[in-house]
Amino acid sequence: MAPNDTLSLIWAGIIALAVFGYIVMDGFDLGIGILFPWLAKGDQRNTAINTIAPVWDGNETWLILGGGGLFAAFPLAYAIIMPAVYTPLIAMLLGLVFRGVAFEYRARTTRLWIWDAAFAFGSFMAAFSQGVILGAILQGVPVSGRNYGGGWWDWLSPFSLLTGLSVVAGYALLGACWLIYRTEHPLQDRAFTLARVTGLATLAAIGAVSLATPFLNHDYFSRWFALPGMIFVAPVPILVVVTALLFARALHRRAEVQPFLLALCLFFLSFTGLGICMFPWLIPGKISIYSAATAENSQIFMLVGVGLMLPIIIGYTAYAYWVFRGKVGHDGYH
Secondary structure, three states: OOHHHHHHHHHHHHHHHHHHHHHHHHHHHHHHHHHHHHOOOOHHHHHHHHHHOOOHHHHOHHHHHHHHHHHHHOHHHHHHHHHHOHHHHHHHHHHHHHHHHHHHHHHHOOOHHHHHHHHHHHHHHHHHHHHHHHHHHHOOOOEEOOEEOOOOOOOOOHHHHHHHHHHHHHHHHHHHHHHHHHOOHHHHHHHHHHHHHHHHHHHHHHHHHHHHHHHOOHHHHHHHHOOOHHHHHOHHHHHHHHHHHHHHHHHHOOOOOHHHHHHHHHHHHHHHHHHHHHOOEEEOOOEEHHHHOOOHHHHHHHHHHHHHHHHHHHHHHHHHHHHOOOOEEOOEEO
């Protein structure tokens, strides 16, 4: 393997880490916004907000790292993907703006219902748009030479809508499990109920997307259903079933930490399945991580910067979560 290919793999790993880091960190606070209409006004909503108040904005660092890494390390793929998903990408950014403004203003207004609605709408829109973007990339992006070769609405399809709703369900599950972990009394009881509902919805979504994805592309189908590859990927769906059973057991036992960790395991397994489908493609069937990579010296230069900054990001994130650990009430941390 050429040195530049090794660097391309490293950068693909960094971007994958950033994307999964974003899912882990920002997924649950978007999920809390999605669940907001099903929480009682007053103390329950205030407590839910307090569980994410110290960390919600820092969580989005991972989104910047993933997008910036794609632009810097794989500029060709960035230049083709961005025009293909402009509409859902703009919707996602507007959703994040809505929820960010609502997060600040709801503590400083007498018209609380307006900002609660904005918080819920922005969270739903951001999560749904992320799923649509994922679906649009998975189903294939038309490429003409070194440019995007499709139209304005090519991203919109039944599959992309399915992946959009699936991400909403998954984030809502993470939000419910986070509330189980960080709250108590009536809100925790409500979170257990929501976790059961969103858990079933998430498992149904995983099943639907898993059944639909192999039929998008012959390469996807052969990786999952052709021998000998089928033998190597079989542990993924088996582990999904095992994790789902453990999750149901944890909810039945009213465990507080395990549901959140097992929900993250479901996301990790789904993320692994996505990697099995796409590797080594950034644009399925068209642009690989090797053909899209920037020059070797540029990758090395940027890798030095990431090598310095990534431990700092991980360090301050871990420290923030450590400082603001423990149960949370409507008036703040215990």
